[in-house]
Structure formats: structure tokens, C-alpha cells
Amino acid sequence: MPSTRPTREGTAARGRRRLWARRWAGWLFALPALAFYGIFNFYPVLLSIQYSFYDWDGIGASTWVGLKNYTEVFTDSEQFSSLLHAFYLILFFTVLPVTLALITASVLRQLQGRFTGALARTLLFLPQIIPGAAAGVAWTWMYSANGVVNQTLRAVGLGSLARAWLADFDWALTAVGFIGTWLSTGLCTMLLLAGIGKIDNSLYEAARIDGAGPIRQFLAVTLPGLRNEIGVCVTITIIAALASFDVVYLATQGGPGTQTMVPGVAVYNLAFSDSRLGAASALAVVLALIVIAVVAPLQRLFREK
Amino acid sequence: MPKQQHPTSPARIVGRRLRAPLAAVAAASALATLAACSGPGSGSGSSADATPTAVNTAVGGTPATLTLFSGAGLEKYEQGLADAFMAKYPKLKLKLRVEADNNYNTVLPRLLASDSAPDIAAPNDLLGGVKDGLLTNLDAYDKAYGWSKKVPASALAPGRVSKGVIGSGALYLAGGSAGPLTGVFYNKELAAKVGMKTVPASIAELDAVMAKAKKSGITPIVASNQDGLIGHLYNLLLGDYMGAQKLSDIVYHKPGATLDTPEALKATKTLQKWIKKGYFASDVNAINQEASYGQFTGGKGLFFFQGSWITQTIDKTFKGKYGVFPMPPAEKGGKYAGMTSNTLAYSIAAHSKHKDAAALFLNFLTTPEAAKVAVDNGYAAVTSDSGKTPSLSGTLTEQIQTGYAAIAADNGFDSWIQNAAPAVNTKLPQQLQLLVSGKVEPAAMVKTLQATYADAVKDN
Numbered sequence: 025m026p027s028t029r030p031t032r033e034g035t036a037a038r039g040r041r042r043l044w045a046r047r048w049a050g051w052l053f054a055l056p057a058l059a060f061y062g063i064f065n066f067y068p069v070l071l072s073i074q075y076s077f078y079d080w081d082g083i084g085a086s087t088w089v090g091l092k093n094y095t096e097v098f099t100d101s102e103q104f105s106s107l108l109h110a111f112y113l114i115l116f117f118t119v120l121p122v123t124l125a126l127i128t129a130s131v132l133r134q135l136q137g138r139f140t141g142a143l144a145r146t147l148l149f150l151p152q153i154i155p156g157a158a159a160g161v162a163w164t165w166m167y168s169a170n171g172v173v174n175q176t177l178r179a180v181g182l183g184s185l186a187r188a189w190l191a192d193f194d195w196a197l198t199a200v201g202f203i204g205t206w207l208s209t210g211l212c213t214m215l216l217l218a219g220i221g222k223i224d225n226s227l228y229e230a231a232r233i234d235g236a237g238p239i240r241q242f243l244a245v246t247l248p249g250l251r252n253e254i255g256v257c258v259t260i261t262i263i264a265a266l267a268s269f270d271v272v273y274l275a276t277q278g279g280p281g282t283q284t285m286v287p288g289v290a291v292y293n294l295a296f297s298d299s300r301l302g303a304a305s306a307l308a309v310v311l312a313l314i315v316i317a318v319v320a321p322l323q324r325l326f327r328e329k
Numbered sequence: 330m331p332k333q334q335h336p337t338s339p340a341r342i343v344g345r346r347l348r349a350p351l352a353a354v355a356a357a358s359a360l361a362t363l364a365a366c367s368g369p370g371s372g373s374g375s376s377a378d379a380t381p382t383a384v385n386t387a388v389g390g391t392p393a394t395l396t397l398f399s400g401a402g403l404e405k406y407e408q409g410l411a412d413a414f415m416a417k418y419p420k421l422k423l424k425l426r427v428e429a430d431n432n433y434n435t436v437l438p439r440l441l442a443s444d445s446a447p448d449i450a451a452p453n454d455l456l457g458g459v460k461d462g463l464l465t466n467l468d469a470y471d472k473a474y475g476w477s478k479k480v481p482a483s484a485l486a487p488g489r490v491s492k493g494v495i496g497s498g499a500l501y502l503a504g505g506s507a508g509p510l511t512g513v514f515y516n517k518e519l520a521a522k523v524g525m526k527t528v529p530a531s532i533a534e535l536d537a538v539m540a541k542a543k544k545s546g547i548t549p550i551v552a553s554n555q556d557g558l559i560g561h562l563y564n565l566l567l568g569d570y571m572g573a574q575k576l577s578d579i580v581y582h583k584p585g586a587t588l589d590t591p592e593a594l595k596a597t598k599t600l601q602k603w604i605k606k607g608y609f610a611s612d613v614n615a616i617n618q619e620a621s622y623g624q625f626t627g628g629k630g631l632f633f634f635q636g637s638w639i640t641q642t643i644d645k646t647f648k649g650k651y652g653v654f655p656m657p658p659a660e661k662g663g664k665y666a667g668m669t670s671n672t673l674a675y676s677i678a679a680h681s682k683h684k685d686a687a688a689l690f691l692n693f694l695t696t697p698e699a700a701k702v703a704v705d706n707g708y709a710a711v712t713s714d715s716g717k718t719p720s721l722s723g724t725l726t727e728q729i730q731t732g733y734a735a736i737a738a739d740n741g742f743d744s745w746i747q748n749a750a751p752a753v754n755t756k757l758p759q760q761l762q763l764l765v766s767g768k769v770e771p772a773a774m775v776k777t778l779q780a781t782y783a784d785a786v787k788d789n
Binding site: 193296 | 370439461754759768
């Protein structure tokens with residue numbers, strides 16, 4: 025940009041005024057958006073922080089309880105285990121989808137422009153336009169005792185593995201996790217495909233001339249070229265994993281027992297079923313801090329060098 | 330790729346110069362909010378009109394529009410009440426505001442606290458509603474209409490609250506007297522198949538029928554436990570072994586009431602035994618109520634421990650193919666016990682602008698016209714049928730009436746332990762799922778539930 029070169033008049037006062045105008049004019053345009061952000065995002069966050077220090081049923085009088093709600097987050101086994109479950113879900117919401125998406129995107133690159141490529145892209149992106157809540161309901165049917173999943177297992181002779189997946193104490197969380205995989209693989213594939221499209225084709229050509237096979241090309245050209253896009257995928261899906269609510273609430277409501285309880289559902293239960301706004305806010309604040317603590321270092325890691 | 334970013338690009342300048350002030354503003358406003366000494370919610374004191382004294386009963390001719398907050402499962406029934414009311418008082422309008430059943434309890438208190446509160450509702454957390462000043466004290470209306478004289482005291486007691494305990498004191502929930510029979514629904518065809526010719530007279534006899542069913546490849550119990558609705562059966566067992574009064578004491582927060590008793594343990598062990606014997610479908614933890622309706626009407630099991638409200642939903646496809654009898658007593662010749670709630674009793678919101686007209690509706694609920702709507706929808710009204718004993722013959726409506734009368738004759742009505750406190754309502758389904766999966770033992774489960782209850786009562 026044309027920066028602070030001295031003006032022809034050269035008077036310091038005028039220069040300062042113009043600088044001032046330039047600096048604040050932008051903010052003026054941003055003001056409406058900032059106001060909305062403040063009212064609907066920033067203010068509620070502050071309120072949540074305030075509530076988290078109170079014992080309050082959401083309607084009547086409240087009492088100050090200091091840090092009691094926060095100690096409960098880490099001493100109450102149900103709340104604490106919900107945090108651990110959220111980290112387990114990262115495996116299914118992030119690690120698996122990004123890996124699958126990398127493979128799929130590389131393969132699809134070869135099919136670009138062809139009809140099969142368009143078809144594959146559409147099919148892959150389909151889960152993305154289905155709301156998580158609807159996916160949760162659909163998958164409860166597929167996972168049920170006589171659902172598609174078990175029918176398939178029986179058809180290939182693995183009937184002994186068939187079970188009511190969402191009711192099984194050992195498998196419920198993993199089953200819920202796979203719904204997340206299904207949901208985010210399409211998004212990641214789309215993002216990575218867009219990224220691959222930006223990589224200069226001559227790089228691939230050069231690699232090929234140097235004798236690099238498909239795997240070598242993937243490692244030397246595709247992967248480094250997608251650094252930014254992978255960063256976006258990882259960030260979005262980790263937040264989706266840690267803050268998951270709709271899929272879990274619709275599929276299991278945190279059950280069986282508290283086997284699939286995640287912070288999102290626990291916050292909802294505390295706030296609206298148990299009428300304990302303070303405890304719910306404390307857990308929500310802790311969750312927000314965890315999300316920031318996990319995501320912030322990743323931004324550094326994936327930033328372009 | 331463009332790597333060099335101009336050192337004085339706008340983003341950079343703003344970023345560096347404003348980061349510190351923004352953070353300062355954020356921190357300052359956060360502190361200001363926190364330091365504002367009043368906590369949230371303390372100012373909601375519009376309780377001035379929660380206890381009306383001058384009431385008017387001659388409002389039938391004054392046009393007004395009332396709103397009744399209804400749950401989707403009860404819509405047909407409550408619309409029936411509204412229609413009958415409007416037929417009697419053509420000048421008055423009564424509209425339903427329908428909410429999904431699983432949201433009803435969470436939405437209602439917030440709605441009652443809002444400016445657009447419905448006039449009439451049936452709150453499940455009566456104590457919380459009274460504590461927060463959301464419900465109208467009905468004593469003046471009771472006096473004006475004489476409800477205490479014409480409605481059985483036992484039907485009004487669950488609507489009285491005094492110092493955080495239900496059962497006596499000021500009236501907050503009133504109307505007529507009718508309620509569901511919570512008992513044992515059975516598939517007639519399968520019952521004939523296993524040779525059930527009479528109503529089981531004890532838990533042991535019920536067990537024997539189920540064992541026989543299991544042996545002949547019929548699932549003895551249809552249930553849903555993704556939503557913890559095995560709780561109906563669990564509550565019936567609790568009432569049987571503890572006695573209706575002891576169970577009600579817990580729900581009503583009577584001082585000293587506890588679940589940590591040998592009787593409650595015995596009830597829990599009985600349920601565990603039935604789980605271990607395979608009386609439930611193996612995926613019962615993944616089944617929700619709707620799916621369980623489908624299984625029962627689809628002939629997938631013999632018994633269905635539920636309340637007679639289900640007739641409103643499943644009668645369409647299964648009429649005449651199922652019947653009901655009350656939960657047998659623990660021992661032969663013992664006392665019947667079962668949960669019910671007065672479905673002809675409602676509260677008036679403290680924020681209602683038409684309290685007099687709403688009270689006229691509550692008074693309408695004491696009339697035979699209202700009782701007829703209740704009976705038509707699968708509820709039982711207190712009548713003079715109590716001479717009959719439960720049997721496997723007769724129509725479903727007759728079976729519901731006689732079953733209800735049998736429990737009434739034994740003074741055996743109690744309530745769902747979930748209603749004791751919202752936290753118990755959250756905890757019980759989890760514990761029942763653990764019990765089904767063999768992840769908790771009965772003794773530990775009873776102790777957990779008692780701890781949750783004690784914790785919730787202490788807060789009040």
C-alpha cells in the first residue's frame with residue numbers, strides 16, 4: 025500500500041490527521057458487523073463466564089459459588105469423561121477423514137474433468153449438505169439390530185460381529201465417531217481437491233521427468249502443496265469433534281450410560297434438563313479454553329513458511 | 330507463491346496497534362460484568378400477581394383467548410378438552426401451543442418466565458415453578474368455586490405445596506380427577522399362545538408367564554431404554570416393594586424420605602434378574618419410545634409396561650388386539666400400586682393475563698363433560714366401578730377403568746421417581762442403561778440414585 029511518505033505540504037499535523045482518518049475509516053465500515061458480533065457473540069461469552077461462578081436454575085435467584093462449578097468439571101466423573109470422549113472423537117472426526125480425503129483427492133485429481141470425477145465429487149460432498157441432526161437419525165437406523173450395518177455383516181459371513189452398535193458399551197462411541205467420519209470426509213476432500221487444483225501442473229511434470237512414481241509425487245508435490253488446506257481441514261474438524269452435539273444428541277443422547285457423553289450434550293443436559301446454568305456455563309468455558317489450546321498451536325504448525 | 334507481506338499492510342498496523350487496547354477493553358468489561366454484585370436472575374420478582382385475592386367467577390360471557398401449553402403426545406386429548414370447554418363457553422377461545430414431548434419439560438419453565446407465557450400448563454417440576462414464582466396460587470379460586478369440597482382430597486394433594494414439600498398447603502395445580510393407568514399391556518394373541526388365562530396375581534406369577542414366553546421364543550417384554558423408559562417397569566417394582574406411600578414421599582420431598590432401603594434394593598434386583606434372564610430384546614438400550622410402539626404393535630413381544638396414554642397413539646393400528654391389567658402386587662393378595670398423575674389438573678401461569686378465565690377452565694375440568702373426554706382418551710376417572718376386579722375380558726376402556734379402580738381401592742397411587750428432581754430425571758435413564766448392560770450392580774445403583782436425590786433436595 026502507499027504508505028506514510030511525507031506529503032507535498034509536509035505539515036506534520038495534516039499528515040497525522042490523514043493517518044487518523046485512514047486508520048479509523050475502516051473501522052467505521054466494520055462497525056455494523058462488529059456491533060452484531062459484540063451483541064450476539066462477545067456479550068453471551070461474557071455472560072457465560074459470569075454465570076459459571078453462580079449456582080442458578082436459569083429463572084429464580086442465584087448464589088455466588090466461586091470456583092465450585094469449575095472444580096466439579098474435573099471431579100465429576102461424568103463431566104470429566106465427556107472431555108476425554110471428545111478427544112477420542114478427534115480420531116474419527118479429523119485423523120481418519122483427512123487421511124481418507126488426501127487419498128481420495130489424489131485419486132480424483134487423475135479423474136478431473138471426466139464424468140466419473142464429477143460423479144465421485146458429488147457423491148463425496150453429499151454428506152456435507154445433510155444436517156448433522158438428520159445424519160444422526162439416519163445412522164441410528166443403520167446401526168440398529170437389524171439395520172444395514174448388521175445386514176451387511178451377516179451377508180459377508182461376519183454375523184457374529186453384529187450387535188446393536190449404539191447400545192453397546194464398548195462400541196457406541198466408536199460407532200458415533202464413524203458418523204463423524206462420514207460427515208467430514210466429503211468436506212475435507214472438496215477442500216483438498218480445490219487445493220490440488222492450485223498446484224502448478226509443471227511441478228508434477230518435472231517430478232515425473234525425474235522418475236517419480238505416484239507415491240513419490242504425492243509425498244514431494246501434493247502434500248507440501250496442500251499444507252494450507254490440510255491446516256483448514258484439521259482445524260475445522262477438530263473443533264467439530266471437541267464441540268460435537270447434534271450427531272451425538274440425536275444418535276445416543278450420551279448413552280448407553282454415559283458412554284458417549286460429550287461436552288456439548290453434557291452442557292445441554294446441565295443447562296436445560298437439570299436447570300443448572302452455572303455448572304453448564306463452567307463446562308462450556310472449560311471446553312472453549314480446551315478448543316483454543318488445541319487449535320492455536322495448530323495454526324502455527326500449518327502456517328506457510 | 331507470494332510470501333512477502335508488506336511490513337506496513339493495513340492488517341498488520343491494525344493488528345499491532347489495536348491488539349493491546351482491544352484486550353484491555355475485553356478484560357475491563359469482563360471484570361465489570363463479574364464485579365456487578367448482583368448475580369443473574371435475582372431481579373425476576375413479578376410475584377405480586379402470583380397470589381390473586383379478588384377473583385371473578387362470572388367470566389364465561391366475556392370474550393377472551395386462552396393458551397394451553399400441550400405436549401405432542403397429549404395433543405389429541407387436550408384438544409378434546411379445549412373443544413368441550415369452548416362448546417360450553419362459546420365466548421371463550423382456548424388454543425393449544427404444542428411442544429415435542431422430549432422438549433416439554435425443558436421449554437416450559439422458560440416459557441412461563443417469559444412475557445408470552447401460556448395461561449394454562451401442567452408443570453412437571455411443580456416445586457421449582459412455585460419457588461421461582463411462575464405459578465398462580467389458586468387458593469382464592471378454590472374458595473370461590475369450592476373445589477376442595479367437590480374434588481377428592483387425594484386428587485388435589487399432589488397440587489399443594491408448602492415450604493418446598495408437596496402434599497399440603499397452598500393449591501397450585503387443580504382441576505378434576507382422572508389419570509392414566511400405568512400397568513402391564515399385553516398382546517392378546519401372544520398371551521393366548523403362552524396360555525395366560527388369568528391376570529397374574531403376584532410378581533412371581535408374572536415372572537412365570539414371562540419365563541414361559543421366553544421358552545417358546547417370544548420376547549417377554551417390549552421396552553425402550555435409549556430414553557430410559559424401562560423406568561416405567563422399575564417404578565412399578567419400586568411401588569410394589571416399597572409401598573406407594575414410601576415412593577410418593579420421595580417424589581414429594583418429605584423430610585427423611587430415602588431410596589436407600591432394602592425394599593428398593595429388592596425391586597432393583599428383581600429388574601436385574603429379568604434382564605439377566607433375557608426378558609428384554611438385546612438391543613433395548615438402542616430403542617426409543619416410538620420404535621417400541623412399533624415393536625409392540627408388530628407383535629414383537631408379550632408385555633409392554635406403559636401408561637394408558639399409549640392408547641392415543643397405538644390404537645389406530647392395533648385396536649382390539651391388546652389389553653391391560655394393573656401391575657400385580659409383590660405377593661399374592663397384597664396391595665396394588667402404580668404410578669398415575671392427575672391429567673385433569675392444570676396450573677395457571679403467574680404471568681397469565683386471563684387468570685379468571687383460566688380458572689373457569691380448571692373449574693370446567695371438574696365436570697362430567699371433561700371426565701368423558703379423559704375416559705375417551707384412555708384415562709380413568711374416579712367412578713363407582715371399584716367393585717370389579719381386573720380381568721382379561723372386557724374392552725380396553727373397561728380394563729383401564731377397573732385397573733385404575735383396583736389401585737385406587739388399595740390407596741396405591743404413587744408417582745415416577747424421576748419427578749422427584751430434574752437431576753434424578755437425568756440420572757435414572759443412565760443407571761437403567763448401565764443395569765441393562767450389566768455395568769452396575771443394584772446396590773450401587775440405588776446408592777447413586779439416592780445420592781443424586783439427596784443432592785437435589787439439599788439445593789431447594
